[in-house]
Amino acid sequence: MEINPVALLTILGMGAVTYATRIGGFWLLGRITPTKRVEAWMRAIPGAVLVSLIAPALLAAGVVGFIAAAATVLIAARTHRLLPALVVGVVIVAVARLVFHAG
Amino acid sequence: MENQITFTRRGAWAGARAALPVALGAGAFGIVFGVLARQTGLSLAEALLMSAIVFAGASQLVALGLWVTPLPVGALIVTTLIVNLRHVLMGASLHPWLAKLPRGRVYASLFFMVDESWALTLGALTGGGGDGAFLLGSGLTLYVFWGTATTIGELAGGLITDPTQWGLDFAFTAVFLALLVGLWRGKADLLPWLAAAVVAVAASYWLPGKWYILLGGLAGSLVGAFRRGD
Numbered sequence: 001m002e003i004n005p006v007a008l009l010t011i012l013g014m015g016a017v018t019y020a021t022r023i024g025g026f027w028l029l030g031r032i033t034p035t036k037r038v039e040a041w042m043r044a045i046p047g048a049v050l051v052s053l054i055a056p057a058l059l060a061a062g063v064v065g066f067i068a069a070a071a072t073v074l075i076a077a078r079t080h081r082l083l084p085a086l087v088v089g090v091v092i093v094a095v096a097r098l099v100f101h102a103g
Numbered sequence: 104m105e106n107q108i109t110f111t112r113r114g115a116w117a118g119a120r121a122a123l124p125v126a127l128g129a130g131a132f133g134i135v136f137g138v139l140a141r142q143t144g145l146s147l148a149e150a151l152l153m154s155a156i157v158f159a160g161a162s163q164l165v166a167l168g169l170w171v172t173p174l175p176v177g178a179l180i181v182t183t184l185i186v187n188l189r190h191v192l193m194g195a196s197l198h199p200w201l202a203k204l205p206r207g208r209v210y211a212s213l214f215f216m217v218d219e220s221w222a223l224t225l226g227a228l229t230g231g232g233g234d235g236a237f238l239l240g241s242g243l244t245l246y247v248f249w250g251t252a253t254t255i256g257e258l259a260g261g262l263i264t265d266p267t268q269w270g271l272d273f274a275f276t277a278v279f280l281a282l283l284v285g286l287w288r289g290k291a292d293l294l295p296w297l298a299a300a301v302v303a304v305a306a307s308y309w310l311p312g313k314w315y316i317l318l319g320g321l322a323g324s325l326v327g328a329f330r331r332g333d
Contacts, residue, residue, distance in 0.1 A: 006173070015156035018190070023213045026202075040327065042199075046229075047283065051296045051323060052319025057275070059304055082124075086277045
C-alpha cells in the first residue's frame with residue numbers, strides 16, 4: 001500500500017484541474033450575464049453534447065449497435081422511461097455477442 | 104422549467120437509484136482501469152487515490168498511457184485538463200437550475216458530475232423533477248461503483264475477462280440515447296444535432312482522447328444558437 005510522493009503530487013494536480021473543469025462552466029455563468037444569443041447557445045448545449053457522446057460509439061457498434069439503438073429510441077419515445085429502454089438495448093447487444101458472436 | 108428547485112434527501116435517493124443501471128457499466132469500465140493500473144505499476148493505494156480524487160474515467164485511462172518513470176508530472180496534469188474540458192460545457196448547461204441553490208451544495212455536487220450523472224440530472228431537471236440533489240445522488244452511486252471496481256480490477260489483475268461481452272459498454276450509449284429522445288423538441292433540433300454528430304465522428308477519427316465530445320458539443324450548440332429555432 002505504498003504511495004510514491006511524486007505520484008501523489010501528480011494525482012492531486014490531476015484532481016485539481018478536473019475539479020476546475022467541473023465547476024468552471026457554472027462559475028463562469030455566475031460572473032457574466034448571458035445575452036439572448038448566449039442563452040440560445042446554452043439551451044442547445046445538452047442535446048449537442050449528448051449527440052457527440054453517442055455518435056462515434058454508435059458508428060463503432062456496427063449493425064448490432066444500430067438495431068439495439070433503434071429499439072432503445074423506440075421504447076424511450078413510447079414509454080418515456082429510461083430503464084426499459086436501457087435494458088432492451090443492452091440485452092440485444094449481449095445476445096448478439098454471446099449467441100451470434102456478432103458486433 | 105421555471106419551477107422552484109429544491110435540494111432534498113429524496114432527490115438524492117432518486118438520483119442514486121436512477122444511476123444504478125449505468126453504474127454497472129461504469130463498474131465494468133472501472134475494473135478495466137484497475138487491471139491496467141496494476142499492469143502500469145500503480146499500487147492499489149495509488150490507483151484508488153486517483154479514482155477517488157480525479158474520478159474521471161477517460162482521463163485516468165489516458166494518464167496510464169503516459170505513466171512512466173520518472174513521472175511526466177506537467178504533461179499528465181495538462182493532458183487531464185484537456186481530456187476533461189467537456190465538463191465546462193456540462194456544468195454551464197446546469198446553471199439555470201443550480202444557480203438557485205446555495206453555493207456550497209452546488210460546488211460539492213459538481214465534484215460528482217461525470218458524463219452519466221450529468222446526463223441523468225439533465226433528464227430529471229428538464230422533466231420537471233426540480234431537485235438539485237439528484238446530481239449528488241447519481242454522482243455518489245457512480246463514485247462508489249468506480250472506487251470499488253478500481254479495487255477489484257487492481258486485486259484481480261489478469262483474472263477478469265472482457266466485460267464488454269455482456270453488452271455493458273452499450274449501457275452508456277443506450278442511456279444517452281434515451282435521454283436524447285427526451286430532449287427532442289422538434290425539427291429545429293435536427294440541424295444542430297446533425298452538426299454535432301458529424302463533427303464528433305470526424306474528431307473521434309482524427310483526434311486522440313475525448314476531444315470529440317467537446318468539439319461536437321461546441322459545433323452543434325453553436326449551430327443551434329445561430330438558428331434560434333424556437
